[in-house]
Structures are given as C-alpha cells and as structure tokens.
C-alpha cells in the first residue's frame with residue numbers, strides 16, 4: 001500500500017535534507033556582489049537634481065535586451081508577493097524558515113543589480129518602469145492551491161525556467177556586461193532550482209506515488225511567472241516572440257533535465273497511482 005503523507009509530516013521529515021542543501025547552497029551561491037556589475041561611471045543626474053531626464057535616444061541596448069532585463073526586474077521586484085505565497089507553505093521551522101529568507105534575499109539581489117544597471121545606463125524609461133513595478137506589486141501574485149510537494153516541484157520548474165530565460169538573454173551577446181549579469185542570474189536560478197530538485201528527490205524516497213503525482217500535475221499546469229510590461233501586454237507572449245523564453249522549448253530545457261534527475265521513467269517503487277501519474281506524464285510530454 002502506498003504511504004500517503006500530509007504536509008506537516010513531510011515538512012518535518014525533510015528538515016535534514018533542507019539543512020544539508022541550504023549549507024551546500026550558501027557555499028556555492030555566495031561570491032558575487034550586485035554593485036560590482038554596475039558601470040557607475042556612466043551615471044548622470046536626472047532633471048530633479050539638475051541633470052537631464054530620460055529620452056529614448058539615450059538607450060544603447062537593443063529592444064530585445066531591454067525587454068529581457070525589464071521582465072527580469074519586474075519579476076524580481078514582485079518578490080514580496082512570491083515570498084508571501086512561499087512562506088505560507090514553508091514558514092514552519094528552522095531550516096525551512098532560513099531557506100525562505102535566503103531565497104528572498106537572493107531574488108532581491110537580482111532586482112538590485114538589474115535596476116541599478118538599467119538606471120545608471122539609462123537603458124529603459126525609469127518612469128515607465130517604476131509605474132509598471134507599482135502596478136505589478138498591486139496586482140501581486142496568487143499561487144494556485146498546492147500541497148507541499150507540488151509547491152516544491154513548481155519551484156524547481158520556475159527556477160529552471162528563469163535560468164533558461166537568463167541564459168538566452170546572455171546568449172544574445174550584444175552587450176558583454178548584460179551577458180555577464182544574465183549569466184550571473186542564470187547561475188543563481190540554476191542553484192535555486194537544484195535546491196528544490198534535491199528536495200523533490202528526497203520526497204520521492206519518502207512518498208514516491210504522491211511525488212510522481214505532484215510532478216505530473218505541476219508539469220501539466222505549469223506557467224512561467226508573467227508580468228504586464230510597461231505600455232501593456234503580457235511578458236510571456238513578448239518573450240516567446242523574442243526567443244528569450246520559447247514555450248516550444250520548455251519540455252526539452254525545463255522539464256526533461258529535472259525528470260531525468262528524478263529518474264521518473266525508470267523508478268520501480270511506484271504503486272498503481274504513481275504508475276498512472278507517470279503514464280499521464282509521458283503522454284503529456
């Protein structure tokens with residue numbers, strides 16, 4: 001008989017795995033500072049302080065690059081909304097609590113480097129960006145109802161998807177500093193994805209059927225975080241068109257690497273429910 005575990009059982013049984021992965025994560029994720037990646041010598045005052053306000057001719061980035069960075073800063077700036085949702089699931093005890101704090105600080109670091117870069121280089125209209133940020137935060141973000149394992153799977157997918165978005169931004173190769181920043185963010189998101197991936201791996205050992213069901217249901221329902229861009233329009237459609245995050249490549253670049261590391265296809269410990277979820281999953285892919 002498969003063992004069904006509730007969220008509070010899983011939260012406590014996973015504590016040692018969280019502790020171990022948090023220690024590994026911090027050791028690997030440290031080592032960069034957002035201020036190092038901002039060309040401060042290009043900065044000038046705006047009119048309020050006796051300088052010149054932004055105009056479109058001051059932008060040196062391509063439209064695609066500006067767009068990718070704008071989405072990056074708006075997603076990262078929506079952090080309190082994500083924090084609120086994640087903390088509902090993981091706020092219970094020691095290392096879970098510290099992970100939520102650590103993750104939040106890292107996302108904020110992404111927002112700091114992007115915003116500083118965009119303001120100093122005048123790559124985008126600061127007024128439009130600020131208005132979009134305000135609107136995005138007011139709209140907030142509400143996570144679909146999920147149990148713990150689904151939330152862990154979803155986070156592994158979201159972080160992997162963010163890493164893909166940043167890798168594709170870096171691959172544009174139009175501006176070396178933008179590429180460096182984007183690779184830095186991709187490395188952070190890959191590491192965050194690894195944290196969640198390892199927790200899902202541990203959950204597979206504790207409750208295999210329940211975990212494969214969670215993987216199948218989250219992949220079926222997966223949506224990348226989307227923001228409304230300055231001037232309107234959803235970031236999902238615009239990023240797809242620009243080749244920064246293409247839904248057609250999602251299976252190969254986001255789902256497959258995670259499914260391979262979870263050995264979903266070759267597991268021998270599944271009961272009928274897990275087996276059925278695995279079949280649904282392979283039909284989906």
Ligand SMILES: [Fe+2]
Pocket residue numbers: 107159162188189192
């Ligand atoms: Fe992230």
